[in-house]
Amino acid sequence: MAVVPVKLGGRSYDVHIGPGLLADAAAHCAPLLRKRAVSIVTDANVAGHWREPVERSFAAGGIATRWLVLDPGESAKSWQGLATVVDWLLAGQVERGDHVVALGGGVIGDLVGFAAAILKRGCHFIQLPTSLLAQVDSSVGGKTAINTGAGKNLVGAFHQPSLVLADLSALGTLPxxxxxxxxxxxxxxxxxxxxxxxxxxxxxxxxxxxxxxxxxxxxxxxxxxxxxxxxxxxxxxxxxxxxxxxxxxxxxxxxxxxxxxxxxxxxxxxxxxxxxxxxxxxxxxxxxxxxxxxxxxxxxxxxxxxxxxxxxxxxxxxxxxxxxxxxxxxxxxxxxxxxxxxxxxxxxxxxxxxxxxxxxxxxxxxxxx
CATH class of the missing domain: 1.20.1090.10 (Dehydroquinate synthase-like - alpha domain)
Structure with missing residues (x-):
């Protein structure tokens, strides 16, 4: 496994790269989590492959999970998609000190990262990127955004994750x-x-x-x-x-x-x-x-x-x-x-x-x- 640090002073974090990271997600995430149910956002395609092993990992670590599964595709990166995620996080009483988990490709990472950036003026989030594009680009660097009718990624915020787990095993499920x-x-x-x-x-x-x-x-x-x-x-x-x-x-x-x-x-x-x-x-x-x-x-x-x-x-x-x-x-x-x-x-x-x-x-x- 490779570990690449992103050095940003008080906002620094590590990117872990290797196989098997999702099946062992709880061990990597636990030091960041509070004793509350962790909120995980994903899409239906990713959930079909990775919800069970991720859920099993957190359960084995004694960490409860709650899930929001969205329809896959770029259309999720919209005002409506953002409202869906924010309303769900608020309904779950997510606090500023909590970490929200984004499990999926660039769409999920961008959407969840932006929701975390604006929820109660900013809460934490963890990136679990499952596509090659997300692992090498969108999960790293803190750019979060949604699309609008005027163009792509025009509404967003800089908001760094606390941790990135780039599981290379996930890439085997991609078309x-x-x-x-x-x-x-x-x-x-x-x-x-x-x-x-x-x-x-x-x-x-x-x-x-x-x-x-x-x-x-x-x-x-x-x-x-x-x-x-x-x-x-x-x-x-x-x-x-x-x-x-x-x-x-x-x-x-x-x-x-x-x-x-x-x-x-x-x-x-x-x-x-x-x-x-x-x-x-x-x-x-x-x-x-x-x-x-x-x-x-x-x-x-x-x-x-x-x-x-x-x-x-x-x-x-x-x-x-x-x-x-x-x-x-x-x-x-x-x-x-x-x-x-x-x-x-x-x-x-x-x-x-x-x-x-x-x-x-x-x-x-x-x-x-």
Whole structure:
């Protein structure tokens, strides 16, 4: 098992990475819990696999549990979903000193984390991420949010968990498409700031996707360590350091908005395609070579992730996609910073990108292939 510390002073916590952590969840969580029933929020898909072993672990530790099981899917990250969770926690008389447990993927973690952030002006929570995407990205760093009609993750709060248990055994229950979507976030860490890791993934990515234990633990631990370093340097994204984690997301969120935040395009798939677009746009304006951009595309293709915007069959033009970007939460003083590349492993924030030029570029991509 690997343990990666997230160093944030009084808000520091550890991320445990390895197999069997959910079956032994009580032992890890007990030091944080009070002598009260612990509230656990999950979704129906995750509950089918992991409610029984988690419940059994807490029962063996003498800890009672109460459960809220939500419908699966991105639609849970809504005002209605938030109200459901908050009302349920209030009905259970959850106090500020209690820990709420989020058992599930990124949707559950984001939703429960935001509920914990606002409940009685803030209570504690523990992340038990069950998807690869959640383990390497959304469970670490304290970003919590819901979606609105205006866009993705526009209403939320920074609220750090007290503990993260990333059980690699949970990944064996995921459909292949979900694993590949999570792998996009793993690949992102190589593309944005670690060329050696990108090269390692070029050789070992198939082993990671196949769930081979040694490769998987290395990939998850390396990704979490990279995010932990960035978060420690720029927790609330007030400098450009944490913004680098948004590589692929500005393009990706526009694509998610155009597809209705639905299963038509999973978040990780959107990030993968967004990285391809960021690399190609960087090459288009002379920041990186076309060969380097092609390597990013090849890595995405090799993982079985979408690498061509035209394949989505969107009924829109580049201007419409660029308009979605105007709702991006990173808008500042009327400008939208883009995360672009000077090469693999060399991401940076560019605040001088003209959306009209991005729209023209997207038009070219929509017509290509």
């Amino acid at each position: 292949g498409r979900q694993v590949r979507a999570g792998y996009a976030e793993v690949l992102k860490y190589g593309v944005l700031g670690d060329r050696a890791f990108f090269d390692w993934l070029a050789d070992n990515g198939p082993r990671v996707i196949a769930g081979e234990s040694e490769a998987l633990e290395h990939a998850v631990a390396t990704s979490v360590a990279a995010k932990a370093r960035i978060v420690a340097e720029d927790e609330r994204e007030t400098a450009d350091r944490r913004a680098l984690l948004n590589l692929g997301h500005t393009f990706g969120h526009a694509l998610e908005a155009e597809t209705g935040f639905s299963d038509r395009l999973l978040h990780g798939e959107a990030v993968a395609l967004g990285m391809v677009l960021a690399a190609r746009y960087s090459a288009r304006i002379g920041l990186m070579s076309a060969d380097e951009a092609a390597r990013v595309t090849a890595a995405v293709d090799a993982a079985g992730l979408p690498g061509e915007i035209a394949a989505l069959g969107l009924d829109c033009d580049g201007r419409r996609l660029a308009d979605h970007m105007l709702h991006d939460k990173k808008m500042d003083a009327g400008t939208l910073p883009f995360i672009l590349l000077k090469g693999i492993g060399a991401a940076f924030v560019d605040r001088d990108v003209a959306l009209a030029d991005v729209a023209a570029f997207l038009d070219e991509q929509l017509r290509a292939h």
